Amino acid sequence: MDRTLLITKAGKLKKLAACVDSVGNHKYGAHARYYENGQLRDSMVCVNGKVDGQFVHYYENGQMQAIGYYTNHPKKGHYYVSYHENGQVGQTKRLRNGQSSIREKIYYESSALQCKAMIDKNGYKKTVHYYFESGQTSQIERYKKGGHHCGKWKYYYENGQLKGVEYFKKGLYFRSIEHASDGTKTILE
Numbered sequence: 001m002d003r004t005l006l007i008t009k010a011g012k013l014k015k016l017a018a019c020v021d022s023v024g025n026h027k028y029g030a031h032a033r034y035y036e037n038g039q040l041r042d043s044m045v046c047v048n049g050k051v052d053g054q055f056v057h058y059y060e061n062g063q064m065q066a067i068g069y070y071t072n073h074p075k076k077g078h079y080y081v082s083y084h085e086n087g088q089v090g091q092t093k094r095l096r097n098g099q100s101s102i103r104e105k106i107y108y109e110s111s112a113l114q115c116k117a118m119i120d121k122n123g124y125k126k127t128v129h130y131y132f133e134s135g136q137t138s139q140i141e142r143y144k145k146g147g148h149h150c151g152k153w154k155y156y157y158e159n160g161q162l163k164g165v166e167y168f169k170k171g172l173y174f175r176s177i178e179h180a181s182d183g184t185k186t187i188l189e
Helices: none
Strands: 003-007 013-017 031-035 041-049 053-058 063-071 080-084 089-096 100-107 114-118 127-130 137-144 152-156 160-167 172-179 185-188
Touching: none
Parallel strands: none
Antiparallel strands: 003 013, 013 031, 031 041, 041 053, 053 063, 063 080, 080 089, 089 100, 100 114, 114 127, 127 137, 137 152, 152 160, 160 172, 172 185
């Protein structure tokens, strides 16, 4: 098997790859890249020019930045997890066919949930829930087939009180109701 070694001016290993084409695209085999300081930057395995199996990315300080698993087998699940520099989980995805995420969650650096989304098999959002760092819901969005806005989108104050509602029909905005913190309502059409 052909291997490519790329050495930096300082004599440190920068890249190690199995078979690559003439422009440096990885066709098959193990692949690893390194930071100038010698720390591993990422590693993965390629089959027919695509990531196939586990891949890992690291911050320059050696802390894991992301880990995932892809396969070219359509019936196997895929996953992806990224991390903040403080080591807390930043994002998780469960993937289908290596493209469309089914469930996605994003986290604050404190590890509190910031957003969760359900996504259909075509990659379009179905519902998205956003949260304040306190854990209280801040916003709820709904989508219909094709990713178009639909139904009620709700917005909340951090104390949980309803802040407003936007209404969508056939993917288009048609009305909203704003709720002031003193309880008064304003209807906008």
